[in-house]
Every structure is written in structure tokens, then in C-alpha cells.
Amino acid sequence: MTRNILIALLRNDLRLHDHPIFHLCSEPSPSNASFKQPVTHVLPVYVWDQRHVEVSGFANLEKAGKRSGGKGSSQFAKTRELGIWRTGVHRTKFINESVFDLRDRLRSVGSDLAMFAGTPESVVPSLVNEIRDKGDTVEAVYLGREINTEEVNVQKRLERILQDLQCPIKMFEGKSLIHSRDLGFPVSKLPDVFTHFRKQVEGDDMFRPPLPAPEKLKPFAQVSVQDSAGVYSLSDKKDQGLDKKETVEKHLLKPLLEEPVLGHDELLSKVFSSTSEIDVPHSAFPYRGGETEALRRLDHYFSGGKSSPGASYKETRNQMLGADYSTKFAAALAHGLLSPRLIAQKATQLDAATGNSNNKGGGYWILFELLWRDYFYFVGWKFGSHLFTLGGIEEELSPKSASSKAYEWKSTSSLTDRKDPFVRWSTAKTGVPMIDANMVELVQTGFMSNRGRQNVASFLTKDLGWNWRHGAEFFESWLVDYDPNSNWGNWQYVAGVGNDPRSSRQFNPIKQGKDYDAQGEYVATWLPVLRDVDEKYRHHPWTTSGAGWEHSAENHKTTLQHHPFPIVRDRAYRLQRHPLHWWKESVLLYRTSASAASSSNNAAPAEPPTRCSLIPHARANAHRRSPPTPGHRGVPLRTSFSNCQAVLPLNCSNRKRFVHISSYRFTATKQVAQLYVGYSTPDAHH
Numbered sequence: 001m002t003r004n005i006l007i008a009l010l011r012n013d014l015r016l017h018d019h020p021i022f023h024l025c026s027e028p029s030p031s032n033a034s035f036k037q038p039v040t041h042v043l044p045v046y047v048w049d050q051r052h053v054e055v056s057g058f059a060n061l062e063k064a065g066k067r068s069g070g071k072g073s074s075q076f077a078k079t080r081e082l083g084i085w086r087t088g089v090h091r092t093k094f095i096n097e098s099v100f101d102l103r104d105r106l107r108s109v110g111s112d113l114a115m116f117a118g119t120p121e122s123v124v125p126s127l128v129n130e131i132r133d134k135g136d137t138v139e140a141v142y143l144g145r146e147i148n149t150e151e152v153n154v155q156k157r158l159e160r161i162l163q164d165l166q167c168p169i170k171m172f173e174g175k176s177l178i179h180s181r182d183l184g185f186p187v188s189k190l191p192d193v194f195t196h197f198r199k200q201v202e203g204d205d206m207f208r209p210p211l212p213a214p215e216k217l218k219p220f221a222q223v224s225v226q227d228s229a230g231v232y233s234l235s236d237k238k239d240q241g242l243d244k245k246e247t248v249e250k251h252l253l254k255p256l257l258e259e260p261v262l263g264h265d266e267l268l269s270k271v272f273s274s275t276s277e278i279d280v281p282h283s284a285f286p287y288r289g290g291e292t293e294a295l296r297r298l299d300h301y302f303s304g305g306k307s308s309p310g311a312s313y314k315e316t317r318n319q320m321l322g323a324d325y326s327t328k329f330a331a332a333l334a335h336g337l338l339s340p341r342l343i344a345q346k347a348t349q350l351d352a353a354t355g356n357s358n359n360k361g362g363g364y365w366i367l368f369e370l371l372w373r374d375y376f377y378f379v380g381w382k383f384g385s386h387l388f389t390l391g392g393i394e395e396e397l398s399p400k401s402a403s404s405k406a407y408e409w410k411s412t413s414s415l416t417d418r419k420d421p422f423v424r425w426s427t428a429k430t431g432v433p434m435i436d437a438n439m440v441e442l443v444q445t446g447f448m449s450n451r452g453r454q455n456v457a458s459f460l461t462k463d464l465g466w467n468w469r470h471g472a473e474f475f476e477s478w479l480v481d482y483d484p485n486s487n488w489g490n491w492q493y494v495a496g497v498g499n500d501p502r503s504s505r506q507f508n509p510i511k512q513g514k515d516y517d518a519q520g521e522y523v524a525t526w527l528p529v530l531r532d533v534d535e536k537y538r539h540h541p542w543t544t545s546g547a548g549w550e551h552s553a554e555n556h557k558t559t560l561q562h563h564p565f566p567i568v569r570d571r572a573y574r575l576q577r578h579p580l581h582w583w584k585e586s587v588l589l590y591r592t593s594a595s596a597a598s599s600s601n602n603a604a605p606a607e608p609p610t611r612c613s614l615i616p617h618a619r620a621n622a623h624r625r626s627p628p629t630p631g632h633r634g635v636p637l638r639t640s641f642s643n644c645q646a647v648l649p650l651n652c653s654n655r656k657r658f659v660h661i662s663s664y665r666f667t668a669t670k671q672v673a674q675l676y677v678g679y680s681t682p683d684a685h686h
């Protein structure tokens with residue numbers, strides 16, 4: 001009997017529940033399955049895409065060439081700017097676990113999964129041809145719709161190739177909480193500010209109910225194809241053990257471990273066992289990939305009514321230690337192990353059960369965050385490739401404002417230069433505990449809390465003035481939950497080139513540390529050297545003596561030999577010719593050191609600020625000025641003080657010279673201040 005086969009190409013939708021394609025392929029066929037001819041068999045297919053994951057660890061694999069979307073053997077799955085692995089060890093392991101879990105789950109409902117490495121544009125047409133050569137028919141190729149540039153290009157190429165083969169292709173939307181057709185406006189009219197978006201879409205019926213997982217699927221279509229460029233069948237290599245999770249993982253990790261990124265082997269060697277299991281005792285993300293584990297986590301988070309972790313989400317979500325302070329659903333969402341609608345349904349049910357249906361319960365706030373995810377998804381859809389450009393989507397939204405800002409992003413010239421500020425940031429050597437601890441956590445576990453992400457992104461882009469795309473690529477490599485829209489969208493947002501661009505979105509990592517990690521437990525967990533430092537000083541160990549910078553530098557040398565000086569101080573030495581940098585860095589260092597404060601020669605306003613962001617044109621002027629000489633009255637800098645947080649110490653010093661903020665004065669609006677930054681000799685200081 002002729003088989004009529006439906007090919008289901010899976011990408012970031014590795015689950016059975018709320019899966020429109022598996023729903024249509026369930027047995028018996030649901031009433032909305034409008035096939036041309038009755039489908040007799042289904043062929044679920046997963047392809048390890050050579051453009052995203054490095055596949056050269058598989059013996060005799062021939063990579064796809066240009067016609068099939070690849071670049072042959074010259075192609076490595078590396079990022080564009082930094083040239084680091086696009087999918088690092090943690091996410092590679094997680095996806096592999098997820099793929100094998102899906103295979104097991106498919107088997108449990110009477111189906112299976114065909115696994116390949118290469119490109120979908122090579123694999124799918126080969127399958128179509130093979131099926132037809134055997135005298136069977138192909139009903140269609142079904143796949144989940146992706147909206148980002150590269151994925152859209154894959155879809156377009158597939159469409160073209162399948163059109164030539166006269167094989168229908170159909171795409172299904174299943175990534176977002178709200179279906180694009182239910183938004184109430186076309187994606188092109190997406191509001192530019194999140195709050196406006198939320199207010200327009202929020203409501204009791206904003207999301208469709210999730211589809212149930214099929215109890216039985218149509219039988220699996222066994223199809224064998226010959227290996228060729230871009231087509232490397234793992235399922236057909238049982239003799240090499242490539243139908244086993246552990247063997248596939250070993251081959252996938254091989255190139256990543258042989259060529260570690262940025263010297264991170266040092267950090268990773270502490271957590272990798274000889275069997276390449278990763279063991280991190282304090283990991284906030286101790287989870288494996290796969291729908292099975294994701295559903296278990298979902299159940300855990302929402303079980304227990306008022307005492308469930310979900311019920312207290314609003315109060316705990318900004319913490320940084322432990323598994324339950326936030327949902328940890330992001331990785332499951334990124335790879336489609338959990339449907340956002342199932343999470344939203346459970347969150348709503350939790351609020352109803354705990355008497356919190358008034359938008360005040362933990363469930364509501366989880367939904368709120370899922371709307372942020374949706375927002376970035378639709379931003380990615382609307383702005384396409386602008387999600388990835390240096391000028392960001394602001395260039396599209398308001399080109400005038402974007403060009404007036406004239407950011408001077410700094411870039412890394414060599415990843416092997418350990419003194420390079422970006423390399424120090426990415427190897428957890430900035431000397432600022434809140435930043436370094438988060439970076440260690442990321443590299444060792446593949447996860448970082450939202451609080452941490454905001455801080456390290458702000459530090460890289462605002463304190464160091466670094467090219468934000470370097471940071472985004474670094475996150476892409478290391479995050480288990482990497483998602484193009486959430487990652488690049490958030491990086492743009494923090495860098496001030498995305499939606500709602502504001503240059504003042506800058507965090508003070510020391511204050512943030514004190515607010516969210518008061519005892520310094522988080523930083524001491526990931527930077528054990530800080531265990532020996534008094535809790536009060538863990539976020540600024542250089543002030544341990546309490547006597548200001550000079551003494552603390554001595555103290556630092558003796559007690560914190562393995563903890564670097566803050567990078568901002570090092571840079572201050574090197575950038576003496578740029579008064580602006582002096583000023584910025586001095587403020588960063590000294591705003592926490594109460595003992596450094598002394599009086600100003602001008603009358604001080606009642607509440608002098610510490611968090612200052614420069615008005616852009618002052619930045620440009622400051623760069624043009626010649627360096628001030630000792631005794632010079634100072635360089636006037638106009639600053640905006642809308643984010644004031646604490647008292648600004650007025651006199652700042654460093655070992656060789658002293659820089660002081662000699663005076664400041666508020667204008668009538670109290671929004672703008674004139675700041676005079678001057679130098680004096682060490683003798684003159686006391």
C-alpha cells in the first residue's frame with residue numbers, strides 16, 4: 001500500500017503538548033486536519049544545523065555548500081564579531097538532552113524521531129526524493145514558523161526548493177503567548193514602548209488555550225537516505241552509537257572543548273567531571289533538557305497553593321541564589337520544551353486558587369514577564385535584521401535621535417589580550433564583585449539571573465562604553481536559554497539603542513549588590529576569595545580598611561591576592577588624557593566610599609547625586625579638551641542627575657595624582673548640574 005507521509009521538521013519546538021503539528025498528526029485525525037489525502041505516516045525530523053551548532057566532531061561529515069545554505073568545510077558555527085562558538089557547551093548539552101527526550105516521548109506515542117546533522121535545506125529535499133523514489137507520496141512539509149532573519153532565510157530557501165519539487169510546505173505559529181492574529185493590530189504597528197503594548201493586549205482572553213499532547217501519533221515513516229553534503233544521518237549510524245545521547249553529546253562537545261573560548265577552560269575545568277558531566281553545587285539552574293523535566297519543573301513551581309514558589313514570585317524574582325527565586329522556564333521556552341500558553345494557564349489558575357485574581361498574585365507577574373518575552377518576539381518580527389545592527393532599532397524608529405547620540409563604542413582587537421577590558425569582563429576579572437560573580441555563574445552553569453544580566457550588560461555598555469554586540473554574542477554563546485529576540489532585544493534596551501532608548505539606563509553595580517545581596521552571600525558563592533572579607537565590604541573589597549582608597553589598596557594586596565583591582569581604576573590610569581573617563585571612573589569608585597567625602601568649596605545642594613549620566617553633547621566636548629594640569633580649576637561637565645541615589649563624595653584620589661570634583665552647581669531646573677573636575681598634586685590633597 002502507498003504511504004502518504006507528512007514530514008514534520010522540528011526546530012525550537014521540541015515538545016508534544018500544545019504543538020499544532022503533532023496535534024494535527026494525532027490518531028485518530030482531529031476534525032481540523034484538512035489534508036489533501038489522508039496522511040498514513042508521519043516523519044518527525046530534527047537537524048543539528050551546522051550554522052548554529054558545531055558539527056565537525058562527527059567523523060566523515062560533509063558540511064552543506066552554498067546551494068543548501070551552508071559554506072562547506074570552511075564554515076564553523078561561530079559568531080560574526082568575536083568568532084566564538086555560537087552554541088557553547090551548556091546549550092549544546094541541553095539541546096541534545098532535549099532532542100533525545102523528545103525521541104523517547106515520540107516513541108511512547110507510537111512514533112519516533114529521525115536525527116541528522118547538516119542543514120534542513122539539504123536534509124528535507126533528500127527525504128522528499130527518497131520517499132518518492134520508493135513509490136510513496138509526501139503530503140507536505142510542516143514546520144514551526146520562526147521570525148528572525150537567519151531562520152526566515154532557511155524558510156525561504158526551503159520554500160523555493162520544495163516548490164521546484166512541487167511539494168507543499170506549511171508553517172505554524174507557536175512560539176508566542178499571544179498569536180499574532182489575536183494582537184488586535186498588525187505586527188508592523190507594534191507600539192514602540194512595552195507598557196503601551198501591554199495595555200493594548202492584556203485581558204482575560206489574551207491567549208488561546210494550549211492544545212493537549214497527543215495520546216497516539218500516526219505511525220513513524222522509516223526512511224533512509226544516503227549521506228551527502230549537508231545530510232548526515234545520525235539515526236542510521238547505530239553501529240557508531242550515534243543513536244545514543246551520550247555518544248552524540250561527545251561528538252558535539254569535542255570541537256568546543258578542544259578550542260575553548262577566551263580561556264574559559266580554566267573556569268570550566270572546575271565544574272566538568274571526567275565524564276563531561278557538569279557538576280556545580282550552587283547552580284541556580286541544575287536542570288537537564290527535555291519536555292519531561294520541563295513539565296516536572298512547571299508542576300513544582302505552581303504546586304502548593306500559597307506556599308508554591310509561583311505564589312511568591314513577585315517578592316523573590318530579583319534574588320540571585322537558589323533554584324526557586326524565579327521560574328527558570330526561559331531555557332524551556334527558548335527550545336520549545338514548554339508552551340508559553342501552558343505556563344500562562346497554570347499561572348492564572350494559581351492566582352485563582354490563591355484568591356489573587358486581581359492582578360496582584362505571583363501568577364500575574366509571571367504573565368507580565370511572558371508579555372516582555374512576547375514583546376521582544378514581535379519587536380524581532382517587526383524590525384528583522386535591525387535587531388542585530390550596532391545602531392539598533394533606534395536607527396529605524398528615530399534616525400535623527402540615533403545619529404545625534406553618536407555613540408563611540410569601543411571594540412576588542414584581540415581576544416587573547418587579557419588586559420583588554422572586554423576580555424576582563426568576559427573572564428570575570430573586572431574586579432567589581434557583582435559583575436565578576438555573575439560572569440563566573442554564567443560560564444560555569446549557562447545561567448545568570450535577570451538582575452545579573454541587567455548589571456553586567458549595563459557595566460559593559462555604560463561603564464566601559466563597549467560595543468554591546470560583543471556582549472550579546474558572548475551571551476549567545478554561553479546562555480542555555482539563549483533566544484535571539486530576548487537576548488538582542490534586551491541588550492539593545494540596556495545599551496540605549498533599542499525600544500524606548502534612554503541613555504540613563506545605567507546601574508551602579510555596587511549599590512545593586514548591596515540592595516539585592518546585602519550580606520554578599522551571592523558574590524562570595526561565586527568568588528570564594530570574598531568569603532574572607534567582612535560582609536559589609538564584599539561588594540567593594542578595596543575599601544576594607546575603611547580608611548579610603550590608599551589603605552584599601554594595601555589591604556587588598558595582602559588579603560585579596562587573587563581578586564583584581566577594579567577595572568575602572570586601571571582604566572583611569574591609562575586614560576588620563578580623557579578627563580571624562582577620569583571623572584566617570586572616579587565617581588564609580590568613590591561613590592561607595594563614604595570616608596572619601598569631604599567638603600566642597602561651593603555650597604552643596606541638599607542632596608548631591610552619585611548616579612550621573614552625561615548629556616551626550618558634553619561627552620563630545622569633554623573629549624576635545626586638553627588634559628587638565630595640576631592645580632587647574634577643572635573641566636566643566638554637564639550632567640543629568642535624574643537617577644540620583646546617594647551622596648557623592650567630593651574628593652577622590654588615586655595613588656599618583658588626585659582628582660577632585662572641585663565644585664558643582666544645580667541649574668534652576670535641578671535636573672542639570674555643572675561639574676568641575678580638577679587635578680591636584682598628592683601633596684596638595686591633604
Ligand SMILES: Cc1cc2nc3c(=O)[nH]c(=O)nc-3n(C[C@H](O)[C@H](O)[C@H](O)COP(=O)(O)OP(=O)(O)OC[C@H]3O[C@@H](n4cnc5c(N)ncnc54)[C@H](O)[C@@H]3O)c2cc1C
Nearest residue numbers: 326327328329330369370373450453481482483486487490
Ligand atoms: C542583557 C540581557 C540578555 C537576556 N537574554 C535573554 C535570552 O537570551 N533569553 C531569554 O529567555 N531571556 C533573556 N533575558 C531576559 C531575562 O533575563 C531571562 O528571561 C530570565 O532571567 C530567565 O530566568 P527565568 O526563566 O527564571 O525568568 P523569570 O523571571 O521567571 O521570568 C519568566 C519568563 O519571562 C520571560 N522573561 C522574563 N524577563 C524577560 C525579559 N527581560 N525579556 C524577555 N523575556 C523575559 C522569560 O521567558 C522567563 O522565563 C535577557 C535579559 C538581559 C538583561
